[in-house]
Amino acid sequence: MPKFYVVATPIGNMGDITLRAIETLKSVDMILCEDTRETKKILDKYNINKPTMSYHAQSKLSKTDKIFELLEEGKDLALVSDAGTPGISDPGALLVSKIKEHLSHGVDVIPIPGPSAVITALSASGLPIHEFTFLGFLPHKKGRETLFKEIAQAKRTMVFYESPHRILKTLESLVKFCPNKKVCVARELTKIYEEFKTGTPEEIFEYFKPKADQPLAGNKKIRGEFTVIVA
Numbered sequence: 001m002p003k004f005y006v007v008a009t010p011i012g013n014m015g016d017i018t019l020r021a022i023e024t025l026k027s028v029d030m031i032l033c034e035d036t037r038e039t040k041k042i043l044d045k046y047n048i049n050k051p052t053m054s055y056h057a058q059s060k061l062s063k064t065d066k067i068f069e070l071l072e073e074g075k076d077l078a079l080v081s082d083a084g085t086p087g088i089s090d091p092g093a094l095l096v097s098k099i100k101e102h103l104s105h106g107v108d109v110i111p112i113p114g115p116s117a118v119i120t121a122l123s124a125s126g127l128p129i130h131e132f133t134f135l136g137f138l139p140h141k142k143g144r145e146t147l148f149k150e151i152a153q154a155k156r157t158m159v160f161y162e163s164p165h166r167i168l169k170t171l172e173s174l175v176k177f178c179p180n181k182k183v184c185v186a187r188e189l190t191k192i193y194e195e196f197k198t199g200t201p202e203e204i205f206e207y208f209k210p211k212a213d214q215p216l217a218g219n220k221k222i223r224g225e226f227t228v229i230v231a
């Protein structure tokens with residue numbers, strides 16, 4: 001029976017890949033990637049020479065048909081995203097669901113677990129993590145304020161992803177709507193400038209604000225990838 005592997009890859013540090021992920025990527029007939037240039041870095045590092053095909057959120061239906069065709073021909077495929085676990089705020093979840101629906105008796109869908117920023121951030125945050133809610137990326141407009149009000153009322157720890165362009169705006173909203181919560185910002189996990197900053201929304205906002213004022217290549221901005229935990 002053909003196999004469709006969902007393979008987690010590093011979220012920064014290239015060493016964070018499992019032996020099983022490497023073996024799997026070496027064994028399949030084709031690797032589906034979000035961005036073939038990004039995935040090439042990891043394939044080159046581990047001497048994996050396999051054909052790649054791009055698959056992302058905007059991929060046309062014909063791409064899905066091509067994937068079905070390959071599986072029906074008995075080919076084994078692996079799906080990776082640019083970083084972390086496919087499907088977690090990344091393309092892939094819909095594809096996995098379609099494969100399970102359409103080829104339910106003919107394909108084995110096999111997860112190859114590994115890094116994900118949400119779990120990595122929670123594990124070293126020091127905040128209560130026995131129960132949590134993952135929100136993915138927050139909406140930019142519609143429903144945003146309501147969501148912050150929900151976060152303020154939440155009994156469980158909340159965790160979400162944020163971009164460097166929006167982190168200050170989000171921290172500002174936390175100051176406004178959730179002043180009594182504790183926030184942990186996990187930045188650049190597994191990379192050289194990894195940083196965990198924990199405090200009240202106000203303290204965290206005051207910490208990151210001056211960084212936004214420092215010029216970087218002519219622009220004022222904050223760098224890095226961010227995962228935010230609110231407890």
Ligand code: SAM
Pocket residue numbers: 011012081083084085086087088089090115116117118160161162163186187188189190191225226227
């Ligand atoms: N699939 C990935 C996973 O399993 O973590 C998430 C992909 S999502 C498109 C990218 C977002 O994840 C980033 O904008 C950031 O919020 C978070 N993220 C990814 N890598 C990170 C890192 N090294 N440190 C902190 N957050 C990270």
